[in-house]
Amino acid sequence: MMQDFIYLRANTVKEALDFLEQYKDDSKIICGGQSLLILMRQGLVSPKYLIDIKHLEELNYIKFASQEGLKIGATTTHRALEKSSLIKKRYPVLVDMEKNLASIQTRNWGTIGGNLAHGDPAGDPGPVFIALNAVVKTANKERERTLPLEEFFIDFFETALEEGELLIEIQVPAIPPKTAVAYEKFNIIKNDQGVVSVAASITVDDSGIKCKDARIVLGAAAPIPKRAKESEQMLRGQKLNDRLLDRAAEKASEEAEPFADVHATEEYRKFLVKALTTKMLKKSWEQAKKLI
Numbered sequence: 503m504m505q506d507f508i509y510l511r512a513n514t515v516k517e518a519l520d521f522l523e524q525y526k527d528d529s530k531i532i533c534g535g536q537s538l539l540i541l542m543r544q545g546l547v548s549p550k551y552l553i554d555i556k557h558l559e560e561l562n563y564i565k566f567a568s569q570e571g572l573k574i575g576a577t578t579t580h581r582a583l584e585k586s587s588l589i590k591k592r593y594p595v596l597v598d599m600e601k602n603l604a605s606i607q608t609r610n611w612g613t614i615g616g617n618l619a620h621g622d623p624a625g626d627p628g629p630v631f632i633a634l635n636a637v638v639k640t641a642n643k644e645r646e647r648t649l650p651l652e653e654f655f656i657d658f659f660e661t662a663l664e665e666g667e668l669l670i671e672i673q674v675p676a677i678p679p680k681t682a683v684a685y686e687k688f689n690i691i692k693n694d695q696g697v698v699s700v701a702a703s704i705t706v707d708d709s710g711i712k713c714k715d716a717r718i719v720l721g722a723a724a725p726i727p728k729r730a731k732e733s734e735q736m737l738r739g740q741k742l743n744d745r746l747l748d749r750a751a752e753k754a755s756e757e758a759e760p761f762a763d764v765h766a767t768e769e770y771r772k773f774l775v776k777a778l779t780t781k782m783l784k785k786s787w788e789q790a791k792k793l794i
């Protein structure tokens with residue numbers, strides 16, 4: 503059963519940071535509530551103070567500039583990302599990802615900041631944004647800091663957010679030329695979280711055959727979204743072919759650190775990593791060739 507709490511509505515970022523400073527570990531930020539309320543109803547989290555940032559228009563934005571890339575404020579909803587023509591044009595993989603994230607109702611309420619801060623290893627945005635080389639900006643009362651999203655995830659439902667810190671913004675560099683990024687999850691119930699997911703980014707040279715760069719990120723295949731770095735290294739500087747992509751996918755499944763739960767055994771997760779990595783590498787390579 504949910505415990506009583508004191509509701510505090512923050513009207514500015516400064517006010518939210520003041521509340522966080524004042525109520526320290528007795529408090530919890532709530533934004534869309536799509537993840538937090540489940541934990542509160544189950545009695546797993548019982549904050550004395552709930553600091554609502556849902557209405558912070560200061561953090562509700564999607565901006566792009568060619569030098570700085572994409573900036574997404576933390577209170578931006580999944581639905582806003584899915585519907586953004588800017589995102590569709592410049593980062594189509596984010597629209598593909600968002601379309602299959604939960605139901606429309608959850609996408610209307612759930613925010614990108616809440617999703618990342620929740621630190622769920624099966625969350626969809628984590629692997630995609632890491633494949634896109636994203637950085638997150640956080641702030642507390644004293645200072646702001648940025649860190650690669652890859653370093654933001656620490657363990658199951660644990661992030662690098664420190665006490666008193668708010669996730670402010672996600673920053674994504676412009677996608678390099680001749681680069682395509684693909685993402686897919688395997689799930690049993692449509693629009694539910696993936697049993698395993700894979701994001702892959704391939705950059706090709708002018709011939710379309712040689713791989714200049716590769717990034718492979720596994721979701722729900724380790725306690726955090728995990729780069730398959732040895733697999734990536736097998737591809738960099740090499741001439742791509744189906745055989746090599748299959749071998750790289752095999753390596754990615756060796757690099758996975760899967761867990762067993764009601765959805766899948768460790769072995770099945772490894773199998774899925776291999777299958778999805780093969781598929782995403784082939785898809786991103788095909789798409790990258792079309793960009794020459």
Ligand SMILES: Cc1cc2nc3c(=O)[nH]c(=O)nc-3n(C[C@H](O)[C@H](O)[C@H](O)COP(=O)(O)OP(=O)(O)OC[C@H]3O[C@@H](n4cnc5c(N)ncnc54)[C@H](O)[C@@H]3O)c2cc1C
Nearest residue numbers: 533534535536537538604612613616617625626669694695
């Ligand atoms: C039925 C259902 C299906 C779902 N399916 C999927 C799915 O397929 N894929 C997927 O990825 N997700 C899925 N989710 C999870 C959902 O996407 C996330 O719950 C949502 O994005 C979280 O955002 P929120 O604003 O609701 O966060 P909240 O629930 O408000 O907060 C979540 C956590 O983040 C913290 N927090 C929130 N914002 C900030 C901030 N700016 N700074 C610091 N801390 C913050 C809160 O304190 C809390 O710990 C599903 C959820 C439901 C209910």
